[in-house]
Amino acid sequence: xxxxxxxxxxxxNSSIHVALSVxxxxxxxxxxxxxxxxxxxxxxxxxxxxxGYNFVKYFGIAKFHHRSLTNWLxxxxxxxxxxxxxxxxxxxxLNTKTLICVVGFAxxxxxxxxxxxxxxxxxxxxxxxxxxxxxxxYLIALIWSGVTVLLPLINNNYHIGTDVMITAIQRYLFIMxxxxxxxxxxxxxxxxxxxxxxxxxxxxQTKIIGGILLxxxxxxxxFKRETGMVQVxxxxxxxxxxxxxxxxxxxxxxxxxxxxxxxSIPIIWLILLLLFY
Numbered sequence: 001x002x003x004x005x006x007x008x009x010x011x012x013n014s015s016i017h018v019a020l021s022v023x024x025x026x027x028x029x030x031x032x033x034x035x036x037x038x039x040x041x042x043x044x045x046x047x048x049x050x051x052g053y054n055f056v057k058y059f060g061i062a063k064f065h066h067r068s069l070t071n072w073l074x075x076x077x078x079x080x081x082x083x084x085x086x087x088x089x090x091x092x093x094l095n096t097k098t099l100i101c102v103v104g105f106a107x108x109x110x111x112x113x114x115x116x117x118x119x120x121x122x123x124x125x126x127x128x129x130x131x132x133x134x135x136x137x138y139l140i141a142l143i144w145s146g147v148t149v150l151l152p153l154i155n156n157n158y159h160i161g162t163d164v165m166i167t168a169i170q171r172y173l174f175i176m177x178x179x180x181x182x183x184x185x186x187x188x189x190x191x192x193x194x195x196x197x198x199x200x201x202x203x204x205q206t207k208i209i210g211g212i213l214l215x216x217x218x219x220x221x222x223f224k225r226e227t228g229m230v231q232v233x234x235x236x237x238x239x240x241x242x243x244x245x246x247x248x249x250x251x252x253x254x255x256x257x258x259x260x261x262x263x264s265i266p267i268i269w270l271i272l273l274l275l276f277y
Contacts, residue, residue, distance in 0.1 A: 054080040094155055174217050211247075
């Protein structure tokens with residue numbers, strides 16, 4: 001039992017779960033636009049997510065405490081190195097337009113974690129984009145929506161039309177709502193200077209705003225030129241599941257509530273599409 005718990009913790013701490021969520025959203029985009037399974041872009045996104053998230057989470061720790069790193073963190077470092085190598089391998093299999101977009105998202109991710117501007121622009125000692133008040137949730141939603149919607153379509157030379165833009169907006173709203181349970185949980189730890197949504201308007205109002213965003217997310221689907229009944233039913237199911245997790249989220253929540261269950265929603269979405277679409 002102890003080994004299983006340690007394995008589960010490694011699964012979460014090494015960002016494998018979040019990478020599977022991003023992988024799922026990318027595959028969902030391919031399915032929605034009837035594009036065949038694209039191994040290159042899907043595996044690239046998976047390994048890039050592992051590399052990027054672990055870089056953001058552990059850069060500071062690895063930089064300042066390299067000699068005193070715990071065994072599990074050293075293991076994550078080795079795991080991240082192999083993820084980076086696999087990411088590089090699949091990078092060379094992407095087309096030029098996709099690579100240009102990848103560079104853009106990579107720069108944003110880098111600036112999100114690395115200090116690069118004078119102190120007066122920031123609210124704490126980190127001096128990176130992550131520390132700018134109120135920016136975190138919007139920045140992550142932008143990166144996720146761009147990576148999971150635009151990258152797979154650009155890599156398959158799909159025309160970026162109205163339906164694609166609607167999907168990108170939907171994905172942006174969906175990711176924002178997925179992050180709200182995390183922001184509610186982190187009320188115990190976040191500095192007030194970060195100006196997160198729950199800090200600004202409170203937990204109850206955050207849930208109301210999240211519900212409104214989910215309603216917009218769902219009804220935007222009816223503005224697309226092509227949408228099927230099965231797709232709408234699955235989208236409604238995912239909307240309801242996400243709403244329930246948002247409603248029942250609280251400051252004092254279990255470790256796995258957001259980190260595992262909330263981040264499992266994109267995976268559930270993909271499974272439903274694979275089963276019924």
